[in-house]
Amino acid sequence: MKPLKLNLKRDEKLEVVWDEGQVSVFSLPYLRSKCPCATCKEIRAEQGLKKKTSLTILQGNFDRPLRVESAEMVGNYALRIDWSDQHSSGIYSFDYLAELAANQERKI
Secondary structure: OOEEEEEEEOOOEEEEEEOOOOEEEEEHHHHHHOOOOHHHHHHHHHHHHHOOOOOOOOOOOOOOOOOEEEEEEEOOOEEEEEEOOOOOOOEEEHHHHHHHHHHHHHHO
């Protein structure tokens, strides 16, 4: 699946309209908790070994509500997001977003 349209509401959600007609909506806390960077993956792996939970606490500056400060396309394959908690190393490939969308659908 490839996105036809990305609609980012900086303090709420990311909506993706896919070329196959589906629409995926990701809350910002969910996207931040699923950051694909190496550091965040390692933290999730460590937390997964300690306990099974859907809540993931990642490193960051949480002195204010989570929001997107900026976002930019990376080539024709991904979206990089700068978060209000000073984290900006995650590059969300469209394949990864499609995987997250499929995982959300399975849980419904």
